[in-house]
Amino acid sequence: MTAVVTPEKILKDLHSLWATLGKDSAPADAHGVLRACAMTVIVLADDDAAASAIPQTLGQVMQEHPHRAIIVRVRAASDPGLDCHVTAQCWRPFGRQQQICCEQVEMTAAEASLPDAEPVLLAITAPDLPVAVWCRSPRLSDLAALRKLYARADRLIVDSRDIPDPRAALTALARVAAATRGRLSDLAWTSLTRWREIVAEIFEDPARRDSLPNLKRVRVQHSSAAPPATAYYLAGWIQAALNRPDIEVAFEAVPPILGGIEGIVLEFRAEAISIRRAVGTAILIEIGSLKNCTSAPRLSEAELLGTELAITGRDPVFERTLPAAARLAEAPHGG
């Protein structure tokens, strides 16, 4: 038997938490505790082993984007109960005496009880501040029981990097993107920023841009057996950026160096531009006889999430890319 969860009780618990933190810190630390909150981040996660890492990820993100965290673990069980408790994540910046704390609400909800959970979630978001909803599983971004929550979100963040069926996921995301009117983000897309930057940098040279009409084929190299969502995004981005769905796309599984995307080759009529991982985080760029090396470390989940939380408006490039990526995933050569 679980207790009834009401917004009033959660907010009262939060208030008590701050009183306790202030009281506990007062005797030893005259600098007290600083309450920091610039937004609400609601995390929807399947109740599995991976979900246990969420507080740690949020703890890292909080230092750059202080927020009220609400973690909802969704159980598949038929028991319609809700459970909730509040806690705080605190840290002391290096060299500083004052402790900074953010609130964290952890809720467990059976999928069947999500309709009951939604009004509670809406009521405990920090007022007057943006709300980000991070769906750790793409399926949680499209539940009928949470429609009002999705509508309230200023950003709806998913992560399709490691999903086993990127074709189905990208198709579903294209549908969600249309419904959320530009508020959707995918950490798989975020993880490509460095690759995309390198490509863009090459075409800063106007003379090189003149050769773009001659781009015939794009080869995306990845470490997994089947192309991941990131591979479709990368190829889809090039097609969408050039408005050229006719560019041939090939996906190649290669031995992993750092995992994920390992390289991209742009084939023109007369030459090829190769961008590939050389060793560790280093990326080797080859344009004819010109060689250059740059660094692209693989970003952690917290770094990717932090990047998305820094964006407040629409992401027009992603909006253009997602349909192109979904089309590629559905095409026969997409697997």
Place this chain on the structure above:
Amino acid sequence: MALGNPFQDSLRFERRVPPCAIVIFGAHGDLTRRKLMPALYSLASERRLPPGFALIGTSRSPMSDEQFRDKMRAALTEFPSENPLDEEIWKSFANTLFYVPGDTGDPALYKSIGEKLAEVEKRFETGGNVLFYLSLQPSLYETAAQGIGAAGLAHGNGWRRLVIEKPFGHNLATAIELNEALGRVFPEPSIYRIDHYLGKETVQNIFAFRFANGIFEPIWNRRYISQVQITAAESIGVEGRGAYYEEAGALRDMIQNHLLQILSTIGMEPPAVYEANAVRDERAKLLRSVRIMKPEDVATNAVPGQYGPAHIGGADVPGYRQEPGVKTDSQTVTYAAVTLYVENWRWAGVPFYLRTGKRLPRQVTDIAIHFNAAPHAPFSGGENGTPIDPDLLIIRIQPEEGLSLRFVSKQPGQGMRLRPVSMDFDYGASFGAREPSAYETLLLDAMLGDSTLYIRQDAVEASWTIVEPLLNSWPAQQFEYPNYAAGSWGPKAADEMLARHGHAWRNP
């Protein structure tokens, strides 16, 4: 003809630098090793340099390309960039480094540089874009610029820009002369005068703080602000640069450039747009509004100082006159404090106190905005009935960049007992991302052609005009130096200068 880059993503990408070559004059010097090379390596390791990039170093020391690369690598070990040295990245970066030996006064040097530029333009596809960086003694600026011009290097397939370091002249007349000499080779928009203070994140943040928040602008004026204190304190002495410092002194080294640039950023009117000329127009306008001291006002509105020996932390610290390269009867100022007034509607009557000094208790640069006291306080006072301090806003430039607002709060408990509390914003703690160094920012801006954070000639001239009365007055007098001990906050006369206005220095 290609239009814009179709792959650009301004939401997520850093600004892209066009392909280019940098030519550093004085590539064997201290500035190159300490600042330029670590900044360029950081840019390389963070992919901020374009694929079409090459660097040509030049100085008198004979060296091969390989030896130059070895020296630059050694510099990165001695003065590490914030990005740790990565073998792969270094290897790639080192391949873009070249060296041309020669004397700045020898036309043959410029011929060799021209040949090397033609070679790298072809090999690295730099598009003919060249940034000339004069990391030289200022007395060689004119010679180098003339050499560049005579060899036809100031024009080419792409853009050509010239970066020079302070000091821009030794006084107003020489600043004008220098500018005329540079102007014969490069047009004003192609001349980038570096004041690295303007490249600091916190100085740039003053723009955001003042002009992106609606709550500060209404109180940013004489009605609410009683005084502004700008402090740039150094705990070190002249560190082996005695000969240079004998020529420069605190006025030329700090006040004429860094502190007046900070003053102009704090006091300027809002620009219509955040663009180079709009921002620089407002800065220059502010500097031109500063009241120029009459000779008879210098004694009451400015205080020179020179540090004497002291015993600090168990060690003997030499006085300025005991430093190597310094005359035993030197009259060079190692400390300067000035009171300035900005004669416009916003600031009329508000004193701006600027001070800088060597061998002060700690290294700190900050700006303290003192607000007027509440017009009427119904309370008896602060703790033990002491007067309530007016509100204070501190903008910390270095170290621990950030902002603090001090205001008064009721102490918990019975009765109305008041005490000041501080609300802090710490730049480092609030934004986890690494802050680029000032030189990274400024080098990048110069390659991008963004001169917002560079100083225009009219601002240079206005700054010299402000300090000229002091430059004329102080050398004509014999001061009894030393007048402050190393490790103290400066001469007593500086405290008296503020006391005459009913103010006191805030010690950071």
